[in-house]
Amino acid sequence: MATSAVMSEVEETLQRIKSHKGVEGIIIMTQEGSILQSTLTEEQSKQHGALISSLTEKASLMISTLDPDDKLSFLRVRSQKKEIMIAPDNDFLMMVIQNPNVVE
């Protein structure tokens, strides 16, 4: 388990990102899909988490298929109403959902 120091640092990071205008939600999850931290409801977290980790997996596979020596580092999904930014790491995956129309 992450030490309390790490968890409070994660918490601080979450609060800082959350304070940006337009940010609607932040989820931190393991690569396997379990939610570690989320500012969304449990139901929203599950739905977003499942869909987004599956998309990330597919993007990662696409990159390594095109070039086995390359690796996915960021994914940005822009729609008419929102922008989903996904930062995959070795073990974790962080996603920020924001409304691009109200950004500073």
Added chain:
Amino acid sequence: MATSAVMSEVEETLQRIKSHKGVEGIIIMTQEGSILQSTLTEEQSKQHGALISSLTEKASLMISTLDPDDKLSFLRVRSQKKEIMIAPDNDFLMMVIQNPNVVE
């Protein structure tokens, strides 16, 4: 079939984008996956086309699952070596592959 005026406009756009430093390839294809224009080899076009249109479809489904009134407008896939930008339209899909490390 697109009129010759439209095709030459498409051709002009392709050449203009291709002239940007770092741009490695451009593909224009139908939503169903057939390649209309490409600056890559036939084999590269087929591989990129299939992988990227499949990822785009999944991203589009994700957005409409999260909000049926929302629609995918842009997808940016960043890896350690390249950046793939995908602009889906109603009937077509354009993708630009660039090396972000040599951009102007």
